[in-house]
Amino acid sequence: MLFPHPGTFILSNWPNGDHWWGNQVFYPDANIIATGKTYADLLKHVDVSKEKVQLSIENDIRNLEAKLAQEPDVDKRRSQAHEIATRREILTAIPIFEPTIPHLTLEHQLTFHGSKRTVEVLTYGGGHTRSDAFLYLPDDQILFMGDLLFVHTHPWIGDGDPEEWVHILQQVEQLNFTVAVPGHGPVGGRSDMALNRHYLTALVVLVEECMSKGLPLEEATKTTLPEPFNSWEGAEIFD
Numbered sequence: 001m002l003f004p005h006p007g008t009f010i011l012s013n014w015p016n017g018d019h020w021w022g023n024q025v026f027y028p029d030a031n032i033i034a035t036g037k038t039y040a041d042l043l044k045h046v047d048v049s050k051e052k053v054q055l056s057i058e059n060d061i062r063n064l065e066a067k068l069a070q071e072p073d074v075d076k077r078r079s080q081a082h083e084i085a086t087r088r089e090i091l092t093a094i095p096i097f098e099p100t101i102p103h104l105t106l107e108h109q110l111t112f113h114g115s116k117r118t119v120e121v122l123t124y125g126g127g128h129t130r131s132d133a134f135l136y137l138p139d140d141q142i143l144f145m146g147d148l149l150f151v152h153t154h155p156w157i158g159d160g161d162p163e164e165w166v167h168i169l170q171q172v173e174q175l176n177f178t179v180a181v182p183g184h185g186p187v188g189g190r191s192d193m194a195l196n197r198h199y200l201t202a203l204v205v206l207v208e209e210c211m212s213k214g215l216p217l218e219e220a221t222k223t224t225l226p227e228p229f230n231s232w233e234g235a236e237i238f239d
């Protein structure tokens, strides 16, 4: 049986700019989906000014360039240069940016029973952000995890809750999958999901140690994670 309303469906899996700023390209031909909480968060951004976005990204670039100028480590330099290039690319897209929020929401699960495969949009709560959604293709054993998974790359936790994130990954690992596609970087599998969970646990332990020693922030930020995490890409995210 064919899906009765063929068309394109876009999942804005959380409210960070890199996961919804392109929505205007697909609207109104596509149906844009998000969790109820992400929808509520995006409503706050619907009046965001392009000038404000531009200033914020230009500020990011200046900060990264200042770090790059003083960074002796080759791997960190490469990673910082990549981050700068990404932001310069976003700057070129600002003229076509039109805040476009979802118009379909889910609270737990939305299932597409397609003619060739089933696709589940799932949310187990908020770990990377206040509310994270991801895609599961059970027949293909593939997950599209967005930023709930980083493969050999430091995860961005600035908007998240690492303990909830660990809890979410434990639930994800109960699903039957072999391939897990992250929102950024190389594709991973089941072992990467567990590694990402161990990373988050190690980070919580590290922060608790720093707090119990009463380390000032400048000292705490000089501490490092145990291997293999300390050698992961994107060290400037950890810094």
Ligand SMILES: [Zn+2]
Residues within 6 Å of the ligand: 016, 018, 019, 147, 183, 184
């Ligand atoms: Zn992202």
